[in-house]
Amino acid sequence: MIRxxxxxxxxxxxxxxxxxxxxxxxxxxxxLLTLQYRWLVDLEQKSGLASxxxxxNFLDGVANxxxxxxxxxxxxxxxxxxxxxxxxxxxxxxxxxxxxxxxxRSGTVHKALFVYYFAEEKEARGLYIYDPQTxxxxxTYHEETESPxxxxxxxxxxxxxxxxxxxxxxxxxxESAALVVDERDPRNRVILNPITNDEGLVLGIAGMVVxxxxxxxxxxxxxxxxSAPNCEQDGEAEDLVFxxxxxxxxxxxxxxxxxxxxxxxxxxxxxxxxDWTLGLSGLYSSxxxxxxxxxxxxxxxxxxLALFLISGIIIALRAxxxxxxVSRMKSDFVSNVSHELRTPLSSIRVFGEFLRLGRVxxxxxxxxxxxxxxxESRRLTQLINNILDFSKxxxxxxxxxxxxxxxxxxxxxxxxxxxxxxxxxxxxxxxEAEADLPSLPVDSAAIGQAFNNLIDNAVxxxxxxxxxxxxxxxxxxxxxxSVQDFGIGIRESEQDKIxxxxxxxxxxxxxxxxxxxxxxxxxxxxxxxxxxxxTVESEPGRGxxxxxxxxxxxxxxxxxEQPEAGGQPAIARAGSD
Numbered sequence: 001m002i003r004x005x006x007x008x009x010x011x012x013x014x015x016x017x018x019x020x021x022x023x024x025x026x027x028x029x030x031x032l033l034t035l036q037y038r039w040l041v042d043l044e045q046k047s048g049l050a051s052x053x054x055x056x057n058f059l060d061g062v063a064n065x066x067x068x069x070x071x072x073x074x075x076x077x078x079x080x081x082x083x084x085x086x087x088x089x090x091x092x093x094x095x096x097x098x099x100x101x102x103x104x105r106s107g108t109v110h111k112a113l114f115v116y117y118f119a120e121e122k123e124a125r126g127l128y129i130y131d132p133q134t135x136x137x138x139x140t141y142h143e144e145t146e147s148p149x150x151x152x153x154x155x156x157x158x159x160x161x162x163x164x165x166x167x168x169x170x171x172x173x174x175e176s177a178a179l180v181v182d183e184r185d186p187r188n189r190v191i192l193n194p195i196t197n198d199e200g201l202v203l204g205i206a207g208m209v210v211x212x213x214x215x216x217x218x219x220x221x222x223x224x225x226x227s228a229p230n231c232e233q234d235g236e237a238e239d240l241v242f243x244x245x246x247x248x249x250x251x252x253x254x255x256x257x258x259x260x261x262x263x264x265x266x267x268x269x270x271x272x273x274x275d276w277t278l279g280l281s282g283l284y285s286s287x288x289x290x291x292x293x294x295x296x297x298x299x300x301x302x303x304x305l306a307l308f309l310i311s312g313i314i315i316a317l318r319a320x321x322x323x324x325x326v327s328r329m330k331s332d333f334v335s336n337v338s339h340e341l342r343t344p345l346s347s348i349r350v351f352g353e354f355l356r357l358g359r360v361x362x363x364x365x366x367x368x369x370x371x372x373x374x375x376e377s378r379r380l381t382q383l384i385n386n387i388l389d390f391s392k393x394x395x396x397x398x399x400x401x402x403x404x405x406x407x408x409x410x411x412x413x414x415x416x417x418x419x420x421x422x423x424x425x426x427x428x429x430x431x432e433a434e435a436d437l438p439s440l441p442v443d444s445a446a447i448g449q450a451f452n453n454l455i456d457n458a459v460x461x462x463x464x465x466x467x468x469x470x471x472x473x474x475x476x477x478x479x480x481x482s483v484q485d486f487g488i489g490i491r492e493s494e495q496d497k498i499x500x501x502x503x504x505x506x507x508x509x510x511x512x513x514x515x516x517x518x519x520x521x522x523x524x525x526x527x528x529x530x531x532x533x534x535t536v537e538s539e540p541g542r543g544x545x546x547x548x549x550x551x552x553x554x555x556x557x558x559x560x561e562q563p564e565a566g567g568q569p570a571i572a573r574a575g576s577d
Contacts, residue, residue, distance in 0.1 A: 025313055029306055036302050052265055055240070055280045059267040062242075062278055065223035067271040070191060070210070073109045074179045076100055078193035078206040085117060085195055085203045090128060090137040097130045097137075107218065110208035112153055114140075115195075116161035117204045118168040127158055153209050156188035161205040164194060173200030181272045186247050187212065189272055210272060220244050220253050240280055247275040344376035375420035400443040400529050402554060407440050407447070407479055408433045408472055414451050415470065418459075426466050427459065433472040440479055441554040442530055450526040453519035454483040454546050462487035465543065478532070478549045486543035495536055499524040523548075530554070 077100040084092045097113050113130040115137065128137040142154035160182035167174050174194055182190040192207045224242055241256040243263055263279025355369060415431060422429055458468045465486040472481050490498060499520050523546075527534045531551050538544035 111211040112209040160190040458485040482547040489540040490538040
């Protein structure tokens, strides 16, 4: 039986699982955004219609209130009983008008009340106007009036009443008792109520001449204010401009300034003042523009939310991928460290058994095996030190003890530790040190360990080359220790990553050369703790040169303890990178 993990690497399976999870979230999100877009487009169209309908409903409410004001006033005041329509009962008609006549703070709906009596006797027939000063009905002729305004008012009343004389003279019954409006004279608009007997014969006309000033100052404003709450339920009233235009299409009333000079919704005033129009418009935009703005806002908000969600998913995927990468590196680390530990232990065990069993009779061989055991034990110690130091660095507990030392001495001692291994593998190592190089404030053990790691890397990745060059020189205010090999080299894309923990260059040689992936990470940390830097110059197939740049004079470090008077070395605490 063949397992899936044997056919497909576990890392590939995990990546596929992550992508499947990403698509499982992305596809519904795209579908949701598509549905959201279609819904917003439909909402945009309907919002424009709904806003226009709401504005129209508001204007209809204002118009209805205007009509109600004049109809109710006409029905209340002009409802003259036909029994009072005789010459000797006009005083009762005057009393009727007096009782129904009311005057508010802004005036009255009408500026004149009258009755036109269709009497058979010519002397009794005519126009009778109510005088509120004497509470009497006065028969009036337009020739007898003094002012032009009064003459115009009388002519308008007579002209509005004259057509009803036809019904009376022909004896034709008038079935409808509804109020009638005559607007032939826009300055003197008349509301009429036919006075009929039981047979429907028109006996006369009761009428009122409407006061336009009262209409402007009281009726329009009152109707607008009473309708405003209804408008607020459908939209923001403060964002709406209400206007009334007169018969000359000039604005007679407005609660704001029009931005575009034209109302978005208009209605004609019903019943009376029918040549006037009511208008309503958005202060900043039309209903369609408002709907488009709302659509753009909602769509932008949806896209931003989707973008944040996708960003969160990508961040989560990157974090999961990073965890998988770290987990894989840790697995490789455990595998490589196990191999690194096994190799020197195996060598030590073999040579130890040879010595224990007495199979080595020559002193030269005994010395040689002893050197191998010592070299492998040093190598084993160095590996363990790397692991322990890395653990301290990660936890921020690594301490460095600085003292003035000769860097060349540290380099020579470290090279001496590699003599057996270099000799066994056929390497030629040359060391060149500049004369008169001053001592440096360093931690001898840490710098020795860093240099050891560089030599170890040079040996591992030299390929077929067997030459290593070490150089120590002074460059300005720094001492530079470089290790050069002529091996496989490092690609430029990998050079920024080789100092990361657990990272190993992805070449075929990695599978043949084992390592912990901690060496260069520890080198970088040690050099930074010494206020220096490590650089690499490399080219695939031509080898690599690692250089440690260490300052000749160390500056005061954070959390550093100053040496005491007895000359004890300074101590600095180094946290994780």
